[in-house]
Amino acid sequence: MNMPSPLRIAGVQMDVKIGDVAANRAAIVGQMSVAAAEGARLVVFPECALTGYGFESREEALAFAEPIPGPSVQTIESQCAKLGIAAVFGLLERDGDRLFNACVLVGPSGVIGSYRKVHLPFLGVDRFADPGDRPFAIQEYEGLRIGMHICYDGAFPESGRVLSLLGADVLLLPTNWPTHSECAAIHMIACRAMENVVYAMAVNRVGEERGFRFIGRSSIAGPNGEILQSASPDAEEIFYAEIDPARSRQKRLIRVPGKHEVDRIADRRPEFYTELVRPKQPQD
Template sequence: MKIAGVQMDVALGQPAANLAKIISKLTETAAAGATLTVFPECVLTGYCFDSREEALEHAETIPGPSTQRLAEACAATNSFAVVGMLEAAGDSLYNAAVLVGPAGVLGSYRKVHLPFLGIDRFTSYGDRPFAVHAADGLNVGMNICYDASFPEAARCLALQGADLIALPTNWPPGSECAAASAINTRAMENGVYYIAVNRVGEENGFPFIGHSRIADPTGATLATLPHDNEAILYAEIDLSRVRNKHYVRVPGKHEIDRFADRRPHLYGPVIEPHGLMPPGRTDSDSELAN
């Protein structure tokens, strides 16, 4: 199975133009044989809004008008897409990613870990458990950007059977180490394919670094875009390889199974409340920390 990542520029507050570009790129990647194409974080709307009210003008429900257009494009190309967007849900605003296929929305994700940056200063914390969704036999888990800095997020998806973790992201300067190291580490420690797709260009004074990449279950880099230009990266993935978590290097002498070798009864401190206040957040925003 071939997958693709579209590293592209985004127009802030212009979802119609961004959607047209997304569909054009999806048509291109599907023609090149990609079954699944991943796009950046907030690719539909842009990221660097200066207020919640400004961002809400461009947020949509899931499903909604844009996901319907995406489903039509997936049906026309017989492919699937992971797309970053802003989700309006009642009175809440979420930084979200959606998995869409020919039949419509297959799953969505709300960003759990929020940095004090861009639209994440004004969105609500993701409020749903990590989940895995099937796309043409491929089990897909979704995280978004800053989530990759928290190994628990990827581990939850891997334990639920994810073959691939898709990370739409908006890495600004300062994220070079995450781009170069965290993606391969998350792939290796969970034995999964991991695709991180960043945007390029600039919004409200914030540039974005590109550096999208795909890593295999051993942590090796399959494809990378080591620059901040628009481009597409591709990789072939092997489901039989990712579903074997027991690595036999020397039979009876050197065998590795990172799931069987876990010792969860010693991991209690990982899930204990910390009571700390995230920068720029209020008490009501921080309930999940307590």
């Protein structure tokens, strides 16, 4: 089987105007052009980049939610087609009377896949959103196997591990990390990359919104956990990295042939992990 070519990926660390979908959408479209001009084939934006995050009620949030596909997805699809690239961005998804914190992967021909946030913290719009109701899944673009999850999902190693077992080359984590999330921003991405032998990328936002300050520090790590690129704690910026699927798919790491070889996937012992899948009890 031919291995897909390396792909240049961009993360757009941006500020977001809560409730101003038109302005946020225009910013996303504009930054896609900037990243494409630098050779990016896939451009990733923060959690709730289209809408903002700090809503104070379900009703307020629903007013800015859209279906997938919907008007904003169609606008970004048009830009993808014009530039010949793909984009991942966060939004609030409306499905009937249900509300999801979601992200969507859009390419030149439309929606490739979407994800609904599974783990919901008691924070911002997640206080009012419905928990994700779909299993983790892999989406593919230009041969790259993409695993999407959102912000708080990254605090649960099971999320990244499941996506990796499904075949992800890269774990994409759009986030809205506020103050008090510095430890996650500094350590989480390198850990998820190293333990799963994949690329891992967090794209956070900056700015202030309804009393919360967002801490930036977006980053992307390679399959051995090294940070390839990172962003500042307070500025809007775009950062880039090359993703080589061959590195993610070579799980056996040979440090000293015959003496020091590591395979964090093959060496798992699932028979000892049953407590991880014990159904949650009412007292838990």
